[in-house]
Amino acid sequence: MATPLRTREGGPATRRSAFRRSQGEGPFRYLTTGAGIIVLVIMAAVAVFLIAEAIPALQANAGNFLTDLTWTPNGDPPAFGIAALAFGTLLSSLLALLMATPVAIGVALFISHYAPRRMAGVLGYVIDLLAAVPSVVYGLWGVIFLVPLMQGPSEFLNTYLGFIPLFGGDRVVGRSMLTASVVLAIMILPIIAAISREVFLQAPKMQEEAALALGATRWEMIRMAVLPFGRPGVISASMLGLGRAMGETIAVALIFPATFQISFQILGPTGNSIAANIANGFGEATPIGRGALIASGLVLFIITLLVNIAARLIIARRKEYARAAA
Numbered sequence: 001m002a003t004p005l006r007t008r009e010g011g012p013a014t015r016r017s018a019f020r021r022s023q024g025e026g027p028f029r030y031l032t033t034g035a036g037i038i039v040l041v042i043m044a045a046v047a048v049f050l051i052a053e054a055i056p057a058l059q060a061n062a063g064n065f066l067t068d069l070t071w072t073p074n075g076d077p078p079a080f081g082i083a084a085l086a087f088g089t090l091l092s093s094l095l096a097l098l099m100a101t102p103v104a105i106g107v108a109l110f111i112s113h114y115a116p117r118r119m120a121g122v123l124g125y126v127i128d129l130l131a132a133v134p135s136v137v138y139g140l141w142g143v144i145f146l147v148p149l150m151q152g153p154s155e156f157l158n159t160y161l162g163f164i165p166l167f168g169g170d171r172v173v174g175r176s177m178l179t180a181s182v183v184l185a186i187m188i189l190p191i192i193a194a195i196s197r198e199v200f201l202q203a204p205k206m207q208e209e210a211a212l213a214l215g216a217t218r219w220e221m222i223r224m225a226v227l228p229f230g231r232p233g234v235i236s237a238s239m240l241g242l243g244r245a246m247g248e249t250i251a252v253a254l255i256f257p258a259t260f261q262i263s264f265q266i267l268g269p270t271g272n273s274i275a276a277n278i279a280n281g282f283g284e285a286t287p288i289g290r291g292a293l294i295a296s297g298l299v300l301f302i303i304t305l306l307v308n309i310a311a312r313l314i315i316a317r318r319k320e321y322a323r324a325a326a
Contacts, residue, residue, distance in 0.1 A: 050120050050298040057291025063293065071260050071277070073292035076284060080292045082274070084260040089273040089300065092177055092252065095266070096184035101238050103185075103194035111193075113202040113222060124197065131190035138249035142183040147174035147255065154178060154267045169265040173257070177266035180255045180273075184235035184248060188241035191212045195240065199233030202224055232315050239311035243304050249275040 007321045058065055060078055068081025107127065111120045151174045157167040211221040253276035259271045274296045282293055 054295035057288050062313035073289040078288045083275045085261045092181045095181035096245045097242050099185035100189040104189050107193040108196035111197050127190050135250045139254035143254050145319050148311045150174050150179045166263045169268040172267045173269045180252045184245045188244050191239045192241045195237035196234050199230040249279045252276045253279040
């Protein structure tokens with residue numbers, strides 16, 4: 001019977017390897033814990049700053065910050081409300097998410113399971129490069145090219161689908177909520193597609209091969225083995241894209257009509273967002289006006305935080321999602 005390999009101290013080599021692993025895991029665990037704590041500290045510092053800067057403006061506000069549709073923080077007396085801005089931010093971001101997510105999932109599946117290897121590599125690089133395009137470029141493209149182009153489709157939707165509240169209204173323009181949502185959808189599509197592609201590529205190959213061996217078609221294999229595994233990643237990617245859409249500034253600031261109304265008619269000259277309003281109004285704002293803009297930024301911060309918490313709760317409540325994410 002062969003004797004086990006022993007170290008200089010006389011112990012088995014396996015103990016020595018375990019000791020080395022424990023020595024390496026300790027510092028790594030401390031570093032990752034410290035990184036997590038630093039992120040929480042930064043978020044808390046941002047929240048404290050926003051609250052401290054917003055309190056003077058909220059105290060001087062002559063209107064109701066949560067329900068008023070006016071925005072005159074530079075007036076005497078100052079009066080401003082976040083209702084219209086929050087509504088425009090959520091509506092435009094949700095529309096962008098609805099348009100971008102199905103296309104992004106299709107692109108991710110094509111790259112990961114349908115395209116030849118060389119083509120998949122090229123398409124992957126192109127998708128990643130689209131995510132690196134500056135926001136101002138998308139905004140200028142939207143103003144110069146997309147706004148005139150959207151006039152015709154908007155009139156078509158208004159004429160034939162005007163009975164739907166989203167497409168109703170007496171006036172149809174190119175610079176509308178729909179156009180801004182299309183630009184946002186194009187901007188968040190690379191993010192959702194890139195993350196979904198990487199998640200789909202991590203699907204267990206044994207399950208894919210087993211499904212194909214049992215006679216499943218490629219789509220049936222994707223539906224049974226790939227999509228259930230990648231669902232948590234797709235949800236996370238969608239929430240990341242939604243956060244990007246809600247916080248987008250320059251692109252929507254160039255396209256939005258900059259009005260303060262609550263309207264579900266996305267083809268008319270109505271629409272604004274919190275980020276766009278901050279970009280348009282910060283340069284000429286008085287101290288109270290800057291405080292009002294910071295207060296609106298605090299609302300956007302809270303909305304984004306709630307969206308991410310909701311995404312985590314969706315994953316945690318479904319056992320199959322949690323097992324796939326583990």
